[in-house]
Amino acid sequence: MNLLMTEMRRAMHRRAVRALIAIALVGCVMAGLISYLASAGKTVAQLRAGDGSPALVEHWWSAADHEGFLSVGMFFLFLGGFFGGATVAGAEWRAGTMTTVLTWEPRRLRLHSARVGSAAVLAFAISFGLQIVFLVSFLPSVILNGSSDGMDGWFLFDLAVVMVRTSAITAAAAVLAVSLATAARNTAFAIITLFTWLVVVEGLIRSLKPSLSGWLWGENVATSMTWSRLENVEVGHGPIVSAATLVVYLAVIAGGAAASFHRRDIAAAT
């Protein structure tokens, strides 16, 4: 637990992590402001008749449709979790702090587990916190211009479930990033690999072999986030299979990274 807490404190002191949080907070404030300005002067009926407004709490998330304003931030949280994880793990190699820490804790697997665990816990907590801030930023427009109709116990429960699920996927993104950056000992490698895979490789598979689409990261992340079967995927699974698929992928990559960290020499800082 000591090591986990230490690693979390170290991660929170990384400038990139703080910058990502600051950017997200600014984004939340901007979203709140836009929501307020867009809903100002309109009646609730007009807002309902429109394309949807965060000034109406019922538009934050619809459990029936598996969509709502909360889903706007999901993609950014996934990316943020990935960037944060890659930066934290890559910076340790670049700065040489890995050597310093290993002279204190020579059990590499324990250290790696603490590092992965801390990335997951932090990503989950930050993601959950940011989603709350995101929704709270809409409150002025709800109170002054909109409506809180539909905000009952079930609605809040559904909202909490979505937020937990999104946070879990953000945590998975962070674990993926830490694993890739640990294996390559480099932040850039992790980021380039993810984007090459998601954009190029999965794009090619989707167009050349659509029957495999259901096994791609992109589809499974989207299915797990919305917790609904994707309509436009040739072989789509239900959310449980999607989540399980992601867990398997993640376990393989994290296991490979742990094995690499355990076996390879710790070189000088780059």
Place this chain on the structure above:
Amino acid sequence: MTNVVEIESLRKSYRRRGGTTVAIDGLDLCVPEGGVYGFLGPNGSGKTTTIRCALGLARPTAGAIRVLGRPVPEGLREAARRIGAIVETPALLPTMTARENLRLLAAVDRIGPRRVDEVLAVVGLSDRADDLVKRYSLGMKQRLGLAGALLKDPELLVLDEPANGLDPAGMREVRELLRRLADDGRTVFVSSHILAEIESTCDRVAILAQGRLVTHGTVADVISAAGHRASILVKVDDLDWGVRALHDAHFTVQRVNDELRVDIPPERSGDVTRALAAAGQWVTELRPDRFSLEDVFLELTSGHVEVANAELAEVGA
């Protein structure tokens, strides 16, 4: 005497494009408990690689290492609690203060904040403890790294080039600190290429070249094993007059600072005093021109320096 570090037939090679690079080639080394042990060698001779292997940061290709009686890497977990180490430049979080950095390290081993304050005082950083590390000079970072290594109150300190980046005053401070730590009963294993630092601080030394041990022992033994030069150093009141007198007596003489170096075996120094006395010059000091540790180092590694500087011996290229 117990050995705190035992290295047996250590070999470390790296596969590179076009062949294998041998960083350490059959190194045997025993570091006895207590005192300051200097680990010398030119750049690329394998000092840091040896330290990395001993601390479990690199895996030996062959050979065995025991640190504080524990095999590495299997027993390193127990040994690590009794080892303080700096490998190359100590890397700390620049956005934290020195105190925060040390507290973070201390938390890993449940070491309390009082010990953090103690080690900050030992390395003379108490006044700057709340400054961000990014504002520290290289010398201050070295001292902070040393403070980190001292946190566990270790029996064995492994320091890789601890005087790097320090000004002369800082070097002296570190030298005195290492001596003090050794006098307290710790073993300080220090690698360095600053010979003056080692000669005046260390009890024992080992000299490494091209991944092989070329000599080891107490500083005095290593120097005396190299023997004497076939020359003596003489002091007289008037050096110019002395040079002339010795030239006239057919000696080869050279002025070195405030002394004269005369190329003659020490056992024939009577010939020199006689020649100087005949010229009316009285000898105020006369001694054999002994090798310094630096001379020994250069002598023993001279054949290897070129290769070592061009990194390591290529095998199978």
